[in-house]
Amino acid sequence: MVSKNVKLMQGNEACVEGALAAGMKFFAGYPITPSTEIAELSAQKLPRVGGKFIQMEDEIAGMAATIGGALAGLKSMTATSGPGFSLKQENIGYAMLTEIPCVIVDVQRGGPSTGLPTAPSQSDVMQAKWGTHGDHPVIALTPSSIRETYDLTIQAFNFAEKYRTPVFLMLDEIIGHMREKIEIPDPSDIEIFDRVTPEENEKGSYKAYDNSLEVPKMAAFGEGFRFHVTGLMHDEFGFPKNDTKVTEVLMSRIMGKIDNNLDDIILYDEYYTEDMDLLILSYGGTARSVLSAVREAQRAGKKVGVFKAKTLWPFPEKRVKELSKTVNKIIVAEMNLGQYFYEVDRVAGKNCEVSLLGKANGEPITPTEVLNKIEEVL
Amino acid sequence: MAVASKLIENNFRMNRLPHIWCPGCGHGIIMRGIAEAIEKLGYDKQKVCIISGIGCSSRAPGYMDFNTLHTTHGRALAFATGVKLANPDLKVIVISGDGDATAIGGNHLIHAARRNIDITTIIFNNNIYGMTGGQYSPTTPHGELGTTAPYGNVDNVFDICRLAEGAGATYVARGTVYHAKQLEKNIENALENKGFSIVEGISICPTYYGRKNRKGDAAEMMMNLKDTTLDKKVAAKLPPEKVEGKLIIGEFVNKTYPEFCEEYHKVVDKFMKED
Structure with missing residues (x-):
């Protein structure tokens, strides 16, 4: 008989375990109820697998450092709740336009404002869609059990890597703090997607935003590709362009990479x-x-x-x-x-x-x- | 087109030049100083990251042939912290303006200094928000004019160097675009410090700050930098009345203290072994 890996686990804990199984190596965040256990467990577990954890000075910095970690080549995650989700929005939009893969966990609590810090809600659903300014591509997943939290955290990383985009994992306080039996799948049964990176011979000609590809290849800083990243509208090399044509092509590609893959991204149960x-x-x-x-x-x-x-x-x-x-x-x-x-x-x-x-x-x-x-x- | 110097060819993206800065702007002098320092120190350009926020100064990385990241307003140091911790082999340089670094980004500045993370921050301080057309910043002197201080600025200024020192930076210096060689040496020393370093480069903005406050043209503003500054070592030998009202330039802090990424790696080394 094959022994099963069965545990009693909290949702926030399952999120961290799923993230580690997906290859998370970097976490930057700021303490906020009811997501704090995600930061605490990341702080505890990441150094043990050679990863990095940092508690930043505020929510905005947590998002910024998460993007920085991803640009340096690591699978990165941050976690927050309503007020922090609001603060992170500008840099989330930055990651969407600059196509930086990362996972943002929002353990939803009662709002608006400081609201009900320890009580559940699902009131950030529209914020996930429209929280940052401008038109932008959005992937947001939401689990309803502890096992699903584990699985969808892995899925969130896979989508982030596959589509080069930030992905939201929308927990609610019920799921974040609930404890439930979970059977952890064998690592060999877990499918992991890693970002597509440029080849050695692309050095010198690398286009970080190659429009001939639905999802451009992503190099990390320090690997010899010396590209530019900006939150301004940019050409295929990443340089700012104040140009309607360039903007149209870029916007239609970043929207299209999601819109053209709905069957892959949309998950539901009936x-x-x-x-x-x-x-x-x-x-x-x-x-x-x-x-x-x-x-x-x-x-x-x-x-x-x-x-x-x-x-x-x-x-x-x-x-x-x-x-x-x-x-x-x-x-x-x-x-x-x-x-x-x-x-x-x-x-x-x-x-x-x-x-x-x-x-x-x-x-x-x-x-x-x-x-x-x-x-x-x- | 004139033949560019080797320095420009080696360190800049030739197809991105000319830059967008106004005639007479001091920023190009600081940007060149950074390139001079990098070249002198012989850093591998594949391993150099230059990260900026938003504003006139923050356009510099786009012209420089390294790994470059133009982030959101005020947040360059927070992005840089992520990059540096994720890959400590990278040489991380942050370029920021006075508004970007000390107003909207002030929190990140003091916390990066507190951590003593190995990032070199060069602040291009022109005492004004230039990109948006001349509003007063945290370094616009009291009483001076800006488009949002039409009757004179009632705010007080930050002393960026004292702020950084108080927050824990292990290298702090101030220079000006008039004293270009000295500024370049400060940048070089800052880059060589293993820890959080800050160089405040006093720049000039003839277009907005200068015109609004009747400071004359770019040449006059440069001469003004010469006349109103005193080197720290020179000032130390002068009677107080000769020092009063002068801006002191030079190195204020250059010390050794444990660096954040190295300290974190000690934790990784210890706990990876245990498992």
């Missing part, structure tokens, strides 16, 4: 969706209450299905649209006052009635509340 009258769309910690309630509704003979988003952004538009044509009603359950709801309504609203089960008082949405909502709309 339950009971083959035959249903009502669909509940949920994600993260809230999806657990939804699943529990729907199993009970199913036992009572109600045809209720569940769509659990694991990729929040890009929005799983194609599948949500398909499903919206098979039901009369959709409920969006989320720990905020209606964020993903608007996106679902935009896509599904023409085909069925979309309603919100939202809550933003620091308490999780309970299975009872979901059941009551099912009663109300059915």
Whole structure:
């Protein structure tokens, strides 16, 4: 019998274990509840694998140093929560335009402002999409269990490396602090993607932003490629260009590298969706209450299905649209006052009635509340 | 086109020149000083990283043929900290302006100094925000004019060198673009210090600061630097009344103290062995 590696683990801990399995070698951050364990465990574990941890002077610096670590060639991560997520936004946009792979974990708590530091929420969903200024490509993943946290952290690194872009891992305080049994997969079963790097013979002609490639190759500083990186619009060599054509080509490539790969990036799970009258769309910690309630509704003979988003952004538009044509009603359950709801309504609203089960008082949405909502709309 | 000097050919991206700075701007003198120092010290250009923030001075790395990173406003030192810790074999230089380094980036400046991380910071101090058209900065003297101080600046100035010294920098010097050779020597010494080094290069901005405050043309502003500064060693021998009101230039700190990346690597060495 093969011995299984089974542990009792907290979500924040599973995030760090997943990051290490993905090859994280650099972490820069700033303490903030409820994400702090991610920094603490990174500080403890990184030097043991030859990696680097640094606690920076503020959230902005944490993001900046994370980008710096990635440019020096290491797989880099930072972790934060709402207020810190706000502070990091300018440098996140910098990483998006300069195409620096890194992972940003946001363990969501009640907001706005300092809000409810120790209570769960899912109220940074729209901030993940639109938090930094300008049009920009976004990948945001969200887990609803400890094992999924482990897996999606690896996935976040893989997407970051594959698409040369920052990737958000959106936890909520429920998932971040919950403890659950987790079976750690064997390293040989884990697929790891490493950034594509230029060849030796490209020295001297290396284009850090080669537009003939969907995702340009990425050299690290110090490897002999001597390229330039700027947050200004730039040409293929990375030099600033105040030019509409150059801007158009660059913007369409960085948006396209996500938009052209939706089937690869969009992850979700479905339950009971083959035959249903009502669909509940949920994600993260809230999806657990939804699943529990729907199993009970199913036992009572109600045809209720569940769509659990694991990729929040890009929005799983194609599948949500398909499903919206098979039901009369959709409920969006989320720990905020209606964020993903608007996106679902935009896509599904023409085909069925979309309603919100939202809550933003620091308490999780309970299975009872979901059941009551099912009663109300059915 | 005139034939460029070997220094320019060896250290600059010829296809990126000419630079965007105004006629009479002092920044080119400091940028050249950095190149002179790097060349003199014989650093491998593949291992040199030059990192900047936002503003006139922060455009310098784009012209320089090294690993170069033009970051967000004020954050160059935070990016540089990540680069240096991730790969301590790199020689990391930060170029920043007075507003970039001491206003929006002030927190990163004092903390990089406190850590004594091996980064050499060169501040191009022209006493004004030039890129945005002449607003007062933390080094615009009290009473002087800026577009946002139309009735005279009521703020007080930072003494960048004393700030850096107080925060823990292990090499601190001030020079001016008039005293170009001396400034170059300061940069060289800063680069050779294993720890956080800062060189405040007093520059001139004839276009905004100079014009607004009737300081004359670039040549007059250069002469003014000559007349209003005193070398630290010279000042030490003069009576106080001859020193008052003068800007002191020279080396203020040059000491040895454990460097951040080396200290972190001791932790890595110790705990990697244990596992």
